[in-house]
Amino acid sequence: MGKLVTIIGNSGAGKTTLTRRLCKTWKNQYTPFLEQHAERPFQQNFQQHLKENSLANQLDYMLYRAEQEQTIRQHDLVGVQDGGLDQDFYIFTRLFFAKGYLTQSEFDLCQRFYNLLRQLLPYPDVVILLDAPLDILMKRRLQRARRLDIAQQSDLSAMEELIHDWMLQEPFAHATIRIDVSQDDPGFSNNLERISQIIAKAGKYTSG
Numbered sequence: 001m002g003k004l005v006t007i008i009g010n011s012g013a014g015k016t017t018l019t020r021r022l023c024k025t026w027k028n029q030y031t032p033f034l035e036q037h038a039e040r041p042f043q044q045n046f047q048q049h050l051k052e053n054s055l056a057n058q059l060d061y062m063l064y065r066a067e068q069e070q071t072i073r074q075h076d077l078v079g080v081q082d083g084g085l086d087q088d089f090y091i092f093t094r095l096f097f098a099k100g101y102l103t104q105s106e107f108d109l110c111q112r113f114y115n116l117l118r119q120l121l122p123y124p125d126v127v128i129l130l131d132a133p134l135d136i137l138m139k140r141r142l143q144r145a146r147r148l149d150i151a152q153q154s155d156l157s158a159m160e161e162l163i164h165d166w167m168l169q170e171p172f173a174h175a176t177i178r179i180d181v182s183q184d185d186p187g188f189s190n191n192l193e194r195i196s197q198i199i200a201k202a203g204k205y206t207s208g
Contacts, residue, residue, distance in 0.1 A: 002072040006084040009130035012141030015082040033068040054101035066117045089114040090166040126202045132182040
């Protein structure tokens with residue numbers, strides 16, 4: 001069974017950049033499983049009509065991430081995700097509910113769907129949280145060129161609170177490695193070797 005590595009963090013922290021860099025540096029060891037936001041079928045419509053497409057978009061994202069996890073678990077590989085199923089629920093689904101894009105009933109449906117997926121799939125074996133002050137994240141986010149981006153600059157503070165709350169949940173409270181990315185290191189050169197060692201040493205997740 002493959003090993004699942006999930007890189008999480010606020011918008012602009014560098015999740016996708018780190019995923020690609022790890023998998024390029026150790027291309028024979030790690031396989032990237034990216035968000036592919038431009039390819040998701042509801043993302044464009046969601047950006048244009050937030051309330052009408054929020055439910056379909058979130059269910060699609062969670063299912064897509066679960067399918068990635070299933071592929072990783074079925075093969076002898078180390079799969080690295082930028083974000084992942086848990087971030088899609090705990091951060092983005094909860095954020096969109098708070099912003100009124102999802103009704104209470106729609107949020108409840110997303111929660112039931114997430115809970116079922118997590119009962120069927122084990123938690124990530126390695127959770128790497130990229131951490132940086134909000135002012136730095138805001139500057140970096142302004143520099144990236146992303147045509148589709150639902151979360152806004154004004155959402156970063158709320159997302160930071162959601163991440164903090166999420167990290168208090170089991171099993172994340174004891175299974176997460178925090179990486180300080182506040183320094184100007186766009187290629188993660190100062191952290192690549194350390195992160196690779198963390199991944200290599202991590203065992204498979206077991207409940208209880």
